[in-house]
Structures are given as structure tokens and as C-alpha cells.
Amino acid sequence: MKSESDGPVFLAQLGDELARVAQGEAARRGAERRSWRTPRTALAAVAGALLVAGALATVLASMSPDAPRAVQRQAARPLRRAPATAPVMPGAAAYRLLQQSSRVSCYGALRVQLRQHRFPPYLIFRSYNIGALVLTNVTRHACDVSGYPALRLRDKHGHRLSPRVVHDPGDDVAVTLQPGQRARSQLIFTRASIAPGAAPCKTPARVRIRLPTIPGSSLLRWRLGPVCDPGTIRVQPLR
Amino acid sequence: MRTARGVEASCDLRRSVDEPAAFSEFYREHATRLLAFVARRTFDVEVARDLTAEAFAQAFRSRRRFRGTTDEEAAAWLYAIARHLLSRYARRGVVERRAIEQLGIRVPALEAGDYERVVQLAGLAEMRAAVSEAFERLHPDQRDAVRLRVVHELSYDEIAARLAISEPNARARVSRGLRQLAEALEAAPQIPEVTT
Numbered sequence: 001m002k003s004e005s006d007g008p009v010f011l012a013q014l015g016d017e018l019a020r021v022a023q024g025e026a027a028r029r030g031a032e033r034r035s036w037r038t039p040r041t042a043l044a045a046v047a048g049a050l051l052v053a054g055a056l057a058t059v060l061a062s063m064s065p066d067a068p069r070a071v072q073r074q075a076a077r078p079l080r081r082a083p084a085t086a087p088v089m090p091g092a093a094a095y096r097l098l099q100q101s102s103r104v105s106c107y108g109a110l111r112v113q114l115r116q117h118r119f120p121p122y123l124i125f126r127s128y129n130i131g132a133l134v135l136t137n138v139t140r141h142a143c144d145v146s147g148y149p150a151l152r153l154r155d156k157h158g159h160r161l162s163p164r165v166v167h168d169p170g171d172d173v174a175v176t177l178q179p180g181q182r183a184r185s186q187l188i189f190t191r192a193s194i195a196p197g198a199a200p201c202k203t204p205a206r207v208r209i210r211l212p213t214i215p216g217s218s219l220l221r222w223r224l225g226p227v228c229d230p231g232t233i234r235v236q237p238l239r
Numbered sequence: 240m241r242t243a244r245g246v247e248a249s250c251d252l253r254r255s256v257d258e259p260a261a262f263s264e265f266y267r268e269h270a271t272r273l274l275a276f277v278a279r280r281t282f283d284v285e286v287a288r289d290l291t292a293e294a295f296a297q298a299f300r301s302r303r304r305f306r307g308t309t310d311e312e313a314a315a316w317l318y319a320i321a322r323h324l325l326s327r328y329a330r331r332g333v334v335e336r337r338a339i340e341q342l343g344i345r346v347p348a349l350e351a352g353d354y355e356r357v358v359q360l361a362g363l364a365e366m367r368a369a370v371s372e373a374f375e376r377l378h379p380d381q382r383d384a385v386r387l388r389v390v391h392e393l394s395y396d397e398i399a400a401r402l403a404i405s406e407p408n409a410r411a412r413v414s415r416g417l418r419q420l421a422e423a424l425e426a427a428p429q430i431p432e433v434t435t
Contacts, residue, residue, distance in 0.1 A: 007271045008356040013347035014292055015266050018299060021342050022259035029259075108300075108341060216343030219336060 025108070032141065105214060106143035106177065111136040112209055112218040117186075129191040131224040132184045133209060135238070137177035145183050145238050146174040147212030153204035153222065161202050163189070163227050168236045175238055189233040191225050201226035211238075252313035256303050266295055268310070269317055271360065276318065278361035280325055284354050287361075289334040292346045294321040296338035366424060373423030381416035388413045 117130035133149050153161040168188075175183045191201070204222040227233060255262035273294060278287035297320050305316050327335055339346060358364055374382065380402075387398045399409040 007274070007360065008353035009350040010288060010347040010353055011270050011274060011291075014288075014295070014344075015263060015270060017344050017347070018266055018295060019260070019263045021299065021344060022255070022262050025259045107343070110341075216340055218340050 028107075106135070106137065106145050106211075107214050107216075109137050109139040109141070109143045109177075110145070110211075110214075111138045112220065114207065114220050114223065116224055127190060129189060129224055131187040133187060135177070135183045135211070137179055137181055140179050142176055142178050144174045144176050145211060145214070147172055148235050148237050149185050149212075150210040151187075151233065151235065152208040152210075153227070154206045154208075155202060156205040161204055161227070163202075164232045166232055166234045168234045170237045170239070172237045183238045185238045186236040187224070187233055188236075189224075190228045201228035203227070250308055250310055250313050252298075252302055252305055252310075252316070253308060255299075256305075259299075262299050262302065265298075265313065265317075269314060270295070273317065273321060274357065275361040277321060277325065278357050278363060279366065281328070282363060282367075284357045285349065286328065286334055287357060288349065289336065289339075289346060290321065290324050290328060292344065293335055293337075293339055294324055296342050296344055297324075300338045300342060369423045370420055373420050377416050377419060381412050381419070384409060384412035385416035385420070389417075 113134045113136070115132045115134055117132060119130075135145060137143060148167050151165055153163060155161055168186075177183055203226040206219055207222045208217050208219050210217045251261050251265040251268065255265060270291070274287055274291045277290045277294075278284065281287050281290065294317065298317050305313065307313055307316060324335055338344075374385070377385065383402060384398055387393045387401060388395075393401070395406050395409045395413070398413070399406040402409065404412075
């Protein structure tokens with residue numbers, strides 16, 4: 001078998017690229033192991049421990065004949081349930097900051113799909129169309145997405161189409177996707193030329209999707225029909 | 240089966256599940272041969288490059304699903320991925336790049352001399368010569384029919400109309416011609432390939 005040095009140059013470069021991806025995955029795993037395993041359960045464990053310690057101290061104090069009457073009355077009352085929300089305690093602000101800074105990127109975690117909105121039959125002659133970009137977390141870890149997806153459309157000959165992409169106003173906030181959860185971004189555009197003398201509609205064949213803060217892109221078949229008049233696509237933020 | 244590294248050599252692909260960096264060993268072991276395998280079936284250096292990259296990207300992305308334990312099983316698994324990609328390419332005429340896109344892999348451009356290297360690796364020159372020679376040896380009726388079908392991509396109806404023959408006759412001429420070309424390819428100098 002020929003050695004690697006006999007092969008074409010691009011094979012070695014491809015090997016370097018794969019090594020880079022593998023290194024990124026290894027680093028990501030290491031970061032996940034070092035971070036809090038499940039911040040909510042860890043906090044719940046601490047809260048539970050504090051509650052038990054407090055209750056134990058109260059019971060012990062009440063057993064002492066010198067305990068003040070207030071403590072004895074408190075010991076006689078049944079223990080209250082832990083509050084549903086996280087207890088306010090020193091360091092809560094620092095914990096929230098840690099939670100925000102340890103957001104996990106959805107790089108390599110998403111299945112990207114383009115879906116057609118289902119209209120009722122009486123809207124078959126509508127002049128607009130609605131589609132949705134659906135991102136599904138297919139891993140076993142939570143991760144975050146946010147922002148407006150970028151679109152690049154091409155026709156069947158590979159020529160780039162340039163409809164104007166407009167960001168619909170909305171809350172541009174980070175969305176945490178648990179395993180199996182989905183985020184959506186709606187796409188709204190005109191599908192019939194209604195203005196006299198309007199440019200002909202163009203039907204894309206493929207669309208390349210880029211997501212903010214996630215490297216790489218996805219190439220999908222465009223199944224949403226023509227984009228018309230003059231070709232504006234309104235994109236909503238991921239939610 | 241013994242491998243070159245001994246009876247109980249650990250499988251690089253299995254190791255790469257927990258140690259992603261081990262995938263580089265797996266790549267180095269199979270990259271050149273897989274490229275030649277794909278190039279011999281596509282006759283296109285750029286397409287072979289893209290299919291090879293996608294095959295390894297899919298292998299890396301789904302390596303946890305590999306259930307084998309030996310290097311031979313890992314090779315067969317990789318080639319099964321490559322065959323699947325070749326089949327889709329043959330049907331659709333488009334190279335699938337889903338795993339490449341998802342992993343953010345930058346497929347390198349072909350350098351000067353890469354074309355010649357791939358042609359040499361895959362023995363494409365010998366294959367082309369064998370096919371060209373066999374094509375010239377075809378009966379003129381079969382040669383015309385194969386040319387209209389393969390080069391000009393005409394339907395059998397159109398071929399029949401062009402050659403003033405019946406449609407079944409057109410199919411028969413193309414079929415016999417392609418069979419003779421396939422026999423010539425079988426007889427072309429072979430390179431060792433993974434058999435599964």
C-alpha cells in the first residue's frame with residue numbers, strides 16, 4: 001500500500017481538518033466534564049443539605065432543656081416544604097453568572113430542516129407563503145441557539161439568487177434546547193407576483209443556512225416554492 | 240484475523256469513540272485506498288475528493304454506531320458508507336455533503352499535481368485506455384447507440400428515432416455495447432481493494 005507521502009496533497013490537508021474537528025470535540029467534552037454536571041440538581045442538593053442541617057439543629061436545640069421556648073415551638077411545628085424557587089443565598093448572583101458563561105454551543109448537535117406551514121384549503125390562492133426553519137437537538141446534552149439564521153439561495157443551475165432578507169423584529173434571546181427539543185425560525189415571503197410589471201418569480205432549488213455563533217452551514221433542498229415580487233424574505237429570530 | 244499490528248491490536252475506530260484523536264490513525268490507514276476506490280467509480284478527481292471527504296466525515300460523526308471490534312470490520316464499515324454515497328451520487332448527480340457541513344470541515348482545494356496523482360493512484364489512465372480501446376472495437380451500430388445514450392443522454396425513444404430502429408432494438412444495442420465495455424473494464428489492470 002502506498003504511503004501517505006505518495007498521495008495527493010489534499011488528502012493530507014483533509015486529514016488535518018478531521019484532526020482539528022476531533023480536537024474540538026475532545027476539548028468540548030473536557031469542558032463539559034469540568035463544568036457543573038447539572039447546575040439545578042447541584043443547587044437542589046445544596047439547598048436540601050441546608051434544610052436538613054437547619055432542621056437537625058432545631059431538633060437538637062429543642063431537645064435541650066435550656067432551649068428557648070421559641071425554638072421549642074418551632075421544633076413542634078411540622079417542617080415546611082422547600083420553596084419551589086431557588087432560595088436566595090449568598091453567591092446566587094455569581095451562580096447565575098456562571099450559568100450564563102457556561103452555555104454550550106449547539107455545534108454538531110442540530111438536525112436542520114425546512115418545513116412548509118400547513119394552510120387551510122381555502123387559502124390555496126394566497127399570495128404569500130410561510131415556511132419554518134426547524135432545528136432539533138439530536139444529542140444527549142442541552143445546548144443553546146440564538147439570533148437570526150442567514151440564508152443563501154441558489155437556483156437549479158447553482159446560480160445565486162438574491163432576495164432581500166429582512167429580520168422581523170422579535171426577542172433575540174438565547175434558547176436552550178434540551179435533548180430532542182426544537183427551535184424554529186419562521187420565513188415569510190410573497191409567492192405570487194401581484195404588482196404590475198413585477199420581476200418574474202424565481203424558484204430556488206437549494207438554500208444554505210448559517211446559524212449565528214455556530215461554525216459551518218447546512219445545505220437544504222428548497223421546497224417552499226417561488227419567491228416573488230421583488231423577492232423579500234422576512235426571517236424571525238430563533239425561538 | 241491477524242492484523243499487521245498483532246493479534247489483539249485495538250481497533251482505531253473503536254478507540255476514537257472515547258479518544259477522538261485516534262480517528263486520525265484510522266484516516267491515515269484508509270484515506271489513500273478509499274480515494275482510489277471512489278475515483279475508479281466516478282472517473283472524476285474532484286467528485287472523488289468530495290465523496291472521500293464526506294465518507295470520512297460521516298464515519299467520524301457516526302463512529303459510535305460502529306459495532307465491530309477489528310480493523311477489518313472497521314474498513315468494511317467505512318466502505319459501506321462510501322458505496323452508499325456512490326449510489327446516491329449515481330442517482331442524483333450531486334455529492335452529498337451533509338456531514339461535511341455539520342462538522343464544519345473545509346474541504347481542501349486541489350493542488351497542482353493532485354489530478355495526476357489521483358489518476359495514477361486509481362489507475363484511471365489504464366482504465367480509460369481500456370475503455371477507449373474497447374469502445375473502438377464495438378460494432379458500429381452498438382457504438383452509435385452507446386454514444387447517443389451515454390454521451391448525449393438521449394432516451395431510448397429518441398435513440399430509436401435517430402437511428403431509424405425500434406425502441407427494443409435501441410435498448411438491445413445499448414445493453415450489448417455497455418456489457419462489452421464492462422468486460423473491458425474487468426480486464427483492466429486492477430488495484431487491491433477491500434472486499435466485503
